[in-house]
Amino acid sequence: xxxxxxxxxxxxCKRCYDLCPMDVFAIDxxxxxxxxxxxxxxxxxxxxxxxCPKRAIDITYPASMW
Amino acid sequence: MALxxxxxxxxxxxxxxxxxxxxxxxxAWKAAQKGAKVILADKANPARSGSSxxxxxxxxxxxxxxxTVAQFNQQVQEMGFQNAFHGGVPFSDPTRMYRTYANTxxxxxxxxxxxxxxxxxxxxxxxxxxxxxxxxxxxxIHWTNVKPIMADACKKAGVKILDxxxxxxxxxxxxxxxxxxxxxxxxGEFIVIKAKATALATAACSRIYSPETAQPWNYKMKYHxxxxxxxGDGWAMAYRAGAELGNMEIAPPGYRLRDDGTLSWGNTGNxxxxxxxxxxxxxxxxxxASHMGASIPPAYMSFNNxxxxxxxxxxxAYVDERMVSFKLAEDRGFNLRTxxxxxxxxxxxxxxxxxxxxxxENMAASMKGLFALGDCIQGSHNVCACGSxxxxxxxxxxxxxxxxxxxxxxxxxxxxxxETIMKPSTVSVNDGTEPMxxxxxxxxxxxxxxNLNKAEGKLREGLRRIGSLRREFLPKVVxxxxxxxxxxxxxxxxxxxxxxxFEGCLNRxxxxxxxxxxxxxxxxPALNDLLxxxxxxxxxxxxxxxxxxxxxxxxxxxxxx
Amino acid sequence: xxxxxxxxxxxxxxxxxxxIKAHAxxxxxxxxxxxxxxxxxxxKGIRYRDTKFEEAEVGKRAAELRALQEADRxxxxxxGxxGxxGxxGxxGxQGGPQGAPKK
Numbered sequence: 001x002x003x004x005x006x007x008x009x010x011x012x013c014k015r016c017y018d019l020c021p022m023d024v025f026a027i028d029x030x031x032x033x034x035x036x037x038x039x040x041x042x043x044x045x046x047x048x049x050x051x052c053p054k055r056a057i058d059i060t061y062p063a064s065m066w
Numbered sequence: 067m068a069l070x071x072x073x074x075x076x077x078x079x080x081x082x083x084x085x086x087x088x089x090x091x092x093x094a095w096k097a098a099q100k101g102a103k104v105i106l107a108d109k110a111n112p113a114r115s116g117s118s119x120x121x122x123x124x125x126x127x128x129x130x131x132x133x134t135v136a137q138f139n140q141q142v143q144e145m146g147f148q149n150a151f152h153g154g155v156p157f158s159d160p161t162r163m164y165r166t167y168a169n170t171x172x173x174x175x176x177x178x179x180x181x182x183x184x185x186x187x188x189x190x191x192x193x194x195x196x197x198x199x200x201x202x203x204x205x206x207i208h209w210t211n212v213k214p215i216m217a218d219a220c221k222k223a224g225v226k227i228l229d230x231x232x233x234x235x236x237x238x239x240x241x242x243x244x245x246x247x248x249x250x251x252x253x254g255e256f257i258v259i260k261a262k263a264t265a266l267a268t269a270a271c272s273r274i275y276s277p278e279t280a281q282p283w284n285y286k287m288k289y290h291x292x293x294x295x296x297x298g299d300g301w302a303m304a305y306r307a308g309a310e311l312g313n314m315e316i317a318p319p320g321y322r323l324r325d326d327g328t329l330s331w332g333n334t335g336n337x338x339x340x341x342x343x344x345x346x347x348x349x350x351x352x353x354x355a356s357h358m359g360a361s362i363p364p365a366y367m368s369f370n371n372x373x374x375x376x377x378x379x380x381x382x383a384y385v386d387e388r389m390v391s392f393k394l395a396e397d398r399g400f401n402l403r404t405x406x407x408x409x410x411x412x413x414x415x416x417x418x419x420x421x422x423x424x425x426x427e428n429m430a431a432s433m434k435g436l437f438a439l440g441d442c443i444q445g446s447h448n449v450c451a452c453g454s455x456x457x458x459x460x461x462x463x464x465x466x467x468x469x470x471x472x473x474x475x476x477x478x479x480x481x482x483x484x485e486t487i488m489k490p491s492t493v494s495v496n497d498g499t500e501p502m503x504x505x506x507x508x509x510x511x512x513x514x515x516x517n518l519n520k521a522e523g524k525l526r527e528g529l530r531r532i533g534s535l536r537r538e539f540l541p542k543v544v545x546x547x548x549x550x551x552x553x554x555x556x557x558x559x560x561x562x563x564x565x566x567x568f569e570g571c572l573n574r575x576x577x578x579x580x581x582x583x584x585x586x587x588x589x590x591p592a593l594n595d596l597l598x599x600x601x602x603x604x605x606x607x608x609x610x611x612x613x614x615x616x617x618x619x620x621x622x623x624x625x626x627x
Numbered sequence: 628x629x630x631x632x633x634x635x636x637x638x639x640x641x642x643x644x645x646x647i648k649a650h651a652x653x654x655x656x657x658x659x660x661x662x663x664x665x666x667x668x669x670x671k672g673i674r675y676r677d678t679k680f681e682e683a684e685v686g687k688r689a690a691e692l693r694a695l696q697e698a699d700r701x702x703x704x705x706x707g708x709x710g711x712x713g714x715x716g717x718x719g720x721q722g723g724p725q726g727a728p729k730k
Binding site: 002018019020021022023038039040041042043044045046047049050051059060061062064065066 | 109110111113114115116119120230251252283284285286287288289292293294295327388389390391393394397398502549552553
């Protein structure tokens with residue numbers, strides 16, 4: 001799967017939202033936390049995963065790219 | 067009608083740089099350093115965008131070989147002609163190539179002034195071995211964070227960064243380029259940017275051929291490089307505005323690695339030690355030895371016999387180029403010591419390096435006010451071109467600005483283009499076609515009717531199919547929200563690039579190295595030193611083949627800085 | 628033969644990545660920050676400036692490849708109109724240097 005955020009670790013700094021080269025993330029209006037929305041455009045570059053200050057994001061390859 | 071009524075935002079600037087990658091950022095930074103008012107527009111965030119979004123591990127184009135730059139250039143030109151389309155030796159304006167190479171050391175120092183690390187960890191430069199992948203003086207670099215560093219430097223230099231802004235079309239006036247139109251792909255706002263000089267740093271185009279994975283279901287955006295940086299936007303916009311492009315038919319085939327993300331590609335040869343290519347029995351081959359089953363898939367890259375030291379170097383290169391490779395490789399048990407990385411079929415998968423916008427030694431395109439940088443350039447040749455061309459442009463654009471009047475914008479032109487640009491945001495979701503669906507239809511046509519084995523009938527059918535798709539579906543592309551405007555605008559550009567590619571191929575009736583026409587299997591000597599140039603003249607497509615300009619600089623020329 | 632089979636027996640880890648993860652967890656920082664901090668230590672174990680060693684290894688390998696290419700060329704069945712050239716590297720110009728100009 002593309003980015004999966006562990007909300008137990010996420011502090012809502014929005015770095016993933018700011019930096020994603022394909023703008024995959026959006027900010028949830030209610031929680032004000034980032035969430036991956038345009039998943040079909042994720043190219044699994046790992047920028048969100050490597051930039052997250054709390055290491056709260058997991059990236060794995062989905063079945064269709066395996 | 068006043069611009070403020072047509073547009074949500076209006077900017078005026080000396081220099082507009084389109085694309086905040088490793089060509090655009092140096093250009094914007096240097097131009098600002100030299101006193102120009104600069105806007106840098108990027109579809110996402112220059113801090114992590116473009117080919118080097120995650121980093122990169124090599125910077126080529128130096129001269130410590132004991133030959134002069136002019137001699138090297140001459141060699142490159144000759145190789146380009148005699149062994150055209152082999153790849154690695156594309157052809158373009160020789161004076162520009164000379165200038166790019168003559169200034170690699172200077173551009174290195176400029177990048178360092180920008181804060182970009184060029185030296186190795188121990189404080190000295192590190193060049194790759196003579197026998198390494200690039201066969202030329204290439205620097206090994208730690209560029210994991212090149213993008214955040216460059217973006218930060220631009221901000222500090224006073225560059226106005228417009229992030230999440232997709233430039234959609236160029237504005238023209240009396241044959242000059244006077245700025246651009248854009249869409250904010252988060253707010254949906256329509257933007258006008260008036261600029262004396264517009265520099266396209268939008269890289270090349272991979273998205274007219276199929277993506278690099280086997281059967282992508284959702285993830286059709288899988289490419290080795292950032293997908294939004296390989297949509298050929300600058301090429302299409304320049305073409306629509308009337309600028310000249312070259313070599314659009316040239317696309318040598320290559321192979322991708324099936325599990326690309328599990329190994330940073332650059333690693334395979336950038337430390338000098340070439341990996342092995344093995345067949346399914348593990349037998350090593352080199353070249354097109356089809357009797358060994360080498361060119362019949364599956365074929366593999368193997369690092370099994372790399373010395374321990376070089377395996378460690380590859381790990382370092384993972385950090386330099388794409389850290390996520392560690393994770394993705396471990397998930398699948400891809401241990402460099404044991405795993406074989408499957409190569410995919412050899413086919414055309416990108417237009418890069420040879421095709422592009424024809425520019426002179428000042429990076430100036432065929433229309434005044436328009437410039438192109440980095441991989442956007444026809445015959446961009448090497449990665450260092452991003453730093454060199456960007457820095458050179460920034461350094462010398464001042465002279466152009468001094469003798470250029472304020473841009474005059476035609477409101478009617480803006481209104482007319484706005485209608486086309488914003489159309490996807492007005493189409494109803496029920497009636498519309500999603501950008502990716504149309505893109506897939508286009509890519510299927512290119513894949514099927516162009517690619518490795520060309521023939522007139524196939525090319526004509528492909529062009530017919532693409533024309534039919536364009537007529538029927540491009541007006542129906544729907545952007546459900548501002549985010550999808552970025553994708554909708556890309557699809558429009560992909561059509562232009564694909565058609566240029568097909569038309570160029572139809573015209574070149576010969577086989578030359580990797581350019582294969584089944585119906586013209588011989589090389590045509592009459593085409594030996596001719597390149598293909600394409601542009602729109604008063605809305606009509608013009609294609610001509612001609613020689614490049616002769617080189618202007620003497621052998622011992624030294625750039626004065 | 629599945630060269631990833633070993634994964635299911637013993638989970639393999641990249642030594643450098645292991646260092647990065649540990650450092651990131653210890654200092655509670657991002658992976659990218661941690662990577663740049665541990666890199667110099669990891670590099671100490673690599674003979675980057677030992678040009679004799681490097682040239683010997685790279686030269687040996689280059690010679691192996693030249694011999695292999697020669698052997699392949701001799702054994703290749705007579706060819707048609709010059710098939711696809713060298714492999715394309717996503718990292719840069721396609722084709723690379725591996726294919727010497729064909730006759």
